[in-house]
Amino acid sequence: MVAIIKFLRQKPERLPETVKSPVAKEKSGAIAKLKLLHAEAEETARLANLLGRSGTVGITLPVLAITTMGLSITMNPAPQMVWVLFVGAVALAMLLAYRHAMKRPFERAALQDYAKDLSAILLFAGFAWGAGAFLALPASTPAVAAISFAVLPAGIVAYLLRDRDALTLFLAPVTALTAAACLLKPFASGWITAGLVIATAVALVGVVHLYERMTGISSKPAMLSLP
Numbered sequence: 001m002v003a004i005i006k007f008l009r010q011k012p013e014r015l016p017e018t019v020k021s022p023v024a025k026e027k028s029g030a031i032a033k034l035k036l037l038h039a040e041a042e043e044t045a046r047l048a049n050l051l052g053r054s055g056t057v058g059i060t061l062p063v064l065a066i067t068t069m070g071l072s073i074t075m076n077p078a079p080q081m082v083w084v085l086f087v088g089a090v091a092l093a094m095l096l097a098y099r100h101a102m103k104r105p106f107e108r109a110a111l112q113d114y115a116k117d118l119s120a121i122l123l124f125a126g127f128a129w130g131a132g133a134f135l136a137l138p139a140s141t142p143a144v145a146a147i148s149f150a151v152l153p154a155g156i157v158a159y160l161l162r163d164r165d166a167l168t169l170f171l172a173p174v175t176a177l178t179a180a181a182c183l184l185k186p187f188a189s190g191w192i193t194a195g196l197v198i199a200t201a202v203a204l205v206g207v208v209h210l211y212e213r214m215t216g217i218s219s220k221p222a223m224l225s226l227p
Helices: 002-009 023-069 078-099 109-136 142-161 164-182 190-215
Strands: none
Touching: 002 078, 023 078, 023 109, 023 142, 078 109, 078 142, 109 142, 109 164, 164 190
């Protein structure tokens, strides 16, 4: 009986911990490297696609600015010309950055630098375009024209670049300046027009997000973070 009690009081021996074999370590390391290479290749592909599409944006913005100037025939052409020069300068900066990046179109580091430069250029482009609400549009501009001025170029930028962050960088300053012009210039039905401009801009971002969810397109940004 005493022997049985002593046996029960004894602590169970710990089982030896399993040690990974060198072969298992090599396999896990190889899998981790493959995942890293896949992530880098996916990022490089997104950045290369962004580079290939961004050159069109640099050409489209001045064309849209000149078209807007032609439609605003009742406005003094002097401030309109200043605004077109603003937009043209931003477009030129975008095209120069595009030309420089095209010299190394498949180097990941160069593509990352270009995407960061593009993010800053798009933000300045938004301010340059939004300034047109003060410089290019006449007073008492109707609500439809003000909304079109803010949303249509942003929609074109979103379609060309296919990047939601790019849309936000361009659309945010355009919406803020256009809404301010509705109140300060003022445009027709100032407060109502300002609210409609903001609501339409938010709706555009929502439509892009909904389209991504319905089509299953991932919304991974193409490294469009400010430097």
